[in-house]
Amino acid sequence: MRGKADSDLVRRQNRHIVLEALRLHGPMPRVELGRITGLSPASITTIANQLIDDKAMRELNEAPDRSDPNRRGRPTVRVELNPDAALAIATKISIDGVDLALVNFAGKIIARKNTLIATYEVQPDAFGKALANIMRDFFDENSLKSGDVAHIGIAAQGVTHSQKGTIAWSPAFRATNIPVVEPVERETGVTCSIANDANMIAEGVMSADRYSYTGTAAVVFMGYGVGMGLVIDGKVYHGATGAAAEFGHMNHIPEGALCRCGRLGCLEAYASDYGILRFAKNLAEQTPPPSHAVPRHIMVDLENAARQGQANAVAAYQNAGRAIGFGLARMIALLNPDRIVLAGPGTRALDLIEPALRAAIDEGVVEELRRQVKIETVPIDTDMIIKGTIDATLRYLDLNIFASGPMRNLAEQKEPQQ
Amino acid sequence: MRGKADSDLVRRQNRHIVLEALRLHGPMPRVELGRITGLSPASITTIANQLIDDKAMRELNEAPDRSDPNRRGRPTVRVELNPDAALAIATKISIDGVDLALVNFAGKIIARKNTLIATYEVQPDAFGKALANIMRDFFDENSLKSGDVAHIGIAAQGVTHSQKGTIAWSPAFRATNIPVVEPVERETGVTCSIANDANMIAEGVMSADRYSYTGTAAVVFMGYGVGMGLVIDGKVYHGATGAAAEFGHMNHIPEGALCRCGRLGCLEAYASDYGILRFAKNLAEQTPPPSHAVPRHIMVDLENAARQGQANAVAAYQNAGRAIGFGLARMIALLNPDRIVLAGPGTRALDLIEPALRAAIDEGVVEELRRQVKIETVPIDTDMIIKGTIDATLRYLDLNIFASGPMRNLAEQKEPQQ
DNA sequence: TAATTTAATTTGGCGTCCAAAATAATGTTG
DNA sequence: CAACATTATTTTGGACGCCAAATTAAATTA
Helix, strand or coil, rough: CCCCCCHHHHHHHHHHHHHHHHHCCEEHHHHHHHHHHHHHHHHHHHHHHHHHHCCCCCEEECCCCCCCCCCCCCCCCEEEEHHHHHEHHHHHHHHCCEEEEEECCCCEEEEEEEEECCCCCCCHHHHHHHHHHHHHHHHHHHHCCHHEEEEEEEEEEEEECCCCCCECCCCCCCCCCCEEEHHHHHHCCCCEEEEEEEHHHHHHHHHHHHHHHHEEEECCCEECCCEEEEEECCEECCCCCCCCCCCHHHHHHCCCEECCCECCCCCCHHHHHHHHHHHCCCCCCCCCCCCCCCCHHHHHHHHHHCCCCCHHHHHHHHHHHHHHHHHHHHHHHHHHCCCCEECCCHHHHHHHHHHHHHHHHHCCCCCCHHCEEEECCCCCCHHHHHHHHHHHHHHHHHHHHHHHCEEEHHCCCCCCCC | CCCCHHHHHHHHHHHHHHHHHHHHHHHEEEHHHHHHHCCCCCHHHEEEEEEECCCCCEEEECCCCCCCCCCCCCCCHHHHHHHHHHHHEEEECCCEEEEEEEEEEEEEEEEEEECCCCCCCHHHHHHHHHHHHHHHHHHCCCCCCHHHEEEEEEEEEEEECCCCCEEECCCCCCCCCCCHHHHHHHHHCCCCCCCEEEHHHHHHHHHHHHHCCCCCCEEEEECCCCCEEEEEEECCCCCCCCCCCHHCCCCCCCCCCCCCCCCCCCCHHHHHHHHHHHCCCCCCCCCCCCCCCCCCCHHHHHHHHHCCCHHHHHHHHHHHHHHHHHHHHHHHHCCCCCCCEEECCCHHHHHHHHHHHHHHHHHCCCCCHCCCCCEECCCCCHHHHHHHHHHHHHHHHHHHHHHHCHHHHHHHCCCCCC
């Protein structure tokens, strides 16, 4: 049951949709903010001026637009998100290391830092310490103090536990239950949150094209692993512990191929880089996966071999397509989504994968359910995870800081102990 | 993006939570309504008196409670939902026929009617006509006129299309895309909606114990078929077309056993009554399922045989448990739910099914994901579908009629054409 | 009967929204 | 160039919903 409503809720909600409109559509005049949000001009005036007072927005100082010769009347004054309203840090933890991006409130990346860490053998506490050091260096390099950064968002490969702030299990680590949020918060004094990387890809894909993500959508990541981000009713779905949509470790065939997670028959064991490679090399299904990512050039070579008709390679991609297709068929039966988006480096080989994928969906689910699902592909972009993390973190600031009122509310944020 | 907020939203929301509190906890004094909803006594006075004006609520006329001898002060006056506020009809369409229940606003069943129809061979339009006739008879038998009934809710087995108001596909019909809502609305003049029967079971289970359904839960129905109702973020999830959670037709084994839906390897082909029976009889996996439900006594006999150690029967239930377990493991990987509830007549045999079911979950999903899932069983109750449909329909009335304000708003309900 | 206790209502004020009127800043026209 | 037209934004005044505090109501206790 949703809670009670009062004028506080109204103010938060309406300020939030104003900020959201600006984030989605960029600078625009107040009239248009009114059109988009459905708020009256009078309310827009009030809200805009408050947000400007709070430094969340600002007026653009530009010459009137003369491009339309038929334009009459008082010229519009466009407003935009104030880039200097706040800073945030987006973080990606993967098998390759730690990737950091410092962004301003308008979403512009101000600084980046990429640190290689041999994550696989590291001890849980040592990793927290290493991450804290990286973060501190990043603060120092950019002359940041604790109060300068409003939030730190972290995306990690594997099963993340958002409440506990840990990585419960990840292919990048041999260890489990690695504390992440706590060491970062202690070192920096900045609030921090962690989420699954595939969910962050979904955030990014959704932010880029939000108007069309009103219902349910699944964003599939194909590459060194297989992941999924679920958008349910227009919001990224995180599940009970923040570990939803572990599509790659959804079982495909009971007692099937050995997965990096140690279990048998996971989808990833058939459709990830190493799964495809293992099949193409004619290795037994039980052959242990490598502990490191398969180098890109090896996969590219394999794709080319398949395109030239090398039988094992062709079969490997068909096998992968079939696995993903059945996984999607199962997902469709459960969730009846509006659309499916395929993303990640694995989509390079989509021509090799797609026929088997579509055949498997047809085979695996009632026609009535799959008929209306749109399947799309998103351009390959290795930075999708960091972009999505930025989007999610900024949305967090919009809602939790700026929509609530002036900055002073930050102190009152905590639950009153009643 | 959620829309703007205004005082209208506040009023609707708060009236709704007041009605919801009464529906969940029964009659209570105003003070307690305030405690439960978080609204101030002043606001409760206002809202309660308006709802009483609108005939949605009424004061109980009872002698003061003397049970607590230490009780001081002005005695409480309890308020309750007004049973006469509205009437609604809940409808169940299944392979057995059509089941109707007339309920008052307080949820009491006033009349029932059960009509057998040989659904399987019927033509789509003929079914609509037959249903309309049944409905008209029900109106006549209870001296109801069009305006007397506020809404008709329908639950049907199979894939329902809530927007179109049709049954897209159902094991109860050979035909597909059967119009249901339109013929009923035309005959009765009452608004009508349709949903999947498993979703209605979830509504019922949730209503009975709502405080504990805050996150994500899956209610599995086992019996003549296998179904699932998903509760996501405290609300029953319906998917893009109203056909979500077709758990029974989620693929279990590619190219596996023949399902009633004509596809191979659906979970239902292993775990429904007929699937279990087919396995126990040692019939080939491709043996066509019967077009009618398996009589109860046959299943009971089979359970007893298994309990006495008859090998085929034991194996059949293990096989079913394994299928459901893997299906749940896949669902857990995708949705990371808080709880799973097993329901339906199939739970009679839970002792036979559960070990294999739990083993399959353990085998099929990472420990980090399944650790916190609670698995529960709900008492067998053949009327769960109709009960859930009643709950869902009354909740619809709460939100769409009584929370919005006085009845006159019913006329203004339609979208203004802007 | 007066004091105490608890429930419910009334009063007065606050915050947000909106419609309508007013103001601002430009282009058009005679 | 002055008056008019047009479009954007702000101001004004009123409505509605919430709440805290004061008040009233209806019992029990002393």
